[in-house]
Amino acid sequence: MAGDSGRQPAERRVRREDRPEQLRWIAQARCLAATLDLLRHPIALLLPGEPIRVWHANAAARNRLSSHADLLIREGMLVAAPATAHALAQAILHARMLGHGHPQQLVLPSGSGAVASVQVLDFGATADLPVSTVLMFEVRESASAEHGLQRLCGEFQLTRKEAEIALGLYSMGSIEELARCAGKSVHTVRTQLKAAMQKTGTHTQASLVAVVANRLTR
Numbered sequence: 001m002a003g004d005s006g007r008q009p010a011e012r013r014v015r016r017e018d019r020p021e022q023l024r025w026i027a028q029a030r031c032l033a034a035t036l037d038l039l040r041h042p043i044a045l046l047l048p049g050e051p052i053r054v055w056h057a058n059a060a061a062r063n064r065l066s067s068h069a070d071l072l073i074r075e076g077m078l079v080a081a082p083a084t085a086h087a088l089a090q091a092i093l094h095a096r097m098l099g100h101g102h103p104q105q106l107v108l109p110s111g112s113g114a115v116a117s118v119q120v121l122d123f124g125a126t127a128d129l130p131v132s133t134v135l136m137f138e139v140r141e142s143a144s145a146e147h148g149l150q151r152l153c154g155e156f157q158l159t160r161k162e163a164e165i166a167l168g169l170y171s172m173g174s175i176e177e178l179a180r181c182a183g184k185s186v187h188t189v190r191t192q193l194k195a196a197m198q199k200t201g202t203h204t205q206a207s208l209v210a211v212v213a214n215r216l217t218r
Contacts, residue, residue: 061073
């Protein structure tokens with residue numbers, strides 16, 4: 001017994017020294033998690049898959065996503081309502097395809113007062129480590145989007161819904177995806193976009209997107 005107990009610490013040291021990359025990765029992950037906890041806006045680190053696992057969520061994320069109608073952190077998972085699930089899946093897919101440095105915006109349903117983004121983190125993960133892909137999910141107040149909506153409504157006399165659809169097209173680039181995310185039929189989206197184009201004096205979707213971009217950045 002005494003001999004066995006004497007060997008165990010040495011064996012543990014050998015196992016740890018055999019995996020220096022894992023130790024470095026774990027240390028970086030812990031440092032990142034501690035940093036995120038200091039930030040005031042909601043951030044969660046996600047492990048892609050089905051279901052989407054939440055590896056770490058800061059206090060702001062735990063608070064906001066504990067009772068959100070469209071996105072919830074529940075039992076260690078990020079759970080999306082049907083109207084949001086497709087847009088979230090597409091954002092994750094595009095983020096993973098494009099890699100680090102290409103955040104993908106997720107349009108939350110109208111009235112949420114926020115926009116979300118998801119992007120791949122790059123901090124040394126490899127296939128032989130416990131987690132090879134980590135996504136960072138952020139939620140920020142859409143002050144600029146709200147300002148843009150107000151400008152579109154005031155300058156062109158768009159209705160709120162027409163302005164939201166125009167902003168949605170700018171954000172998502174696809175009528176079909178916009179319709180799925182907004183929970184509307186493609187016909188309804190096209191009708192509202194047509195009204196927005198008439199009021200803004202534009203004749204193509206690209207022109208309408210340019211008008212929206214101009215009102216968001218000015």
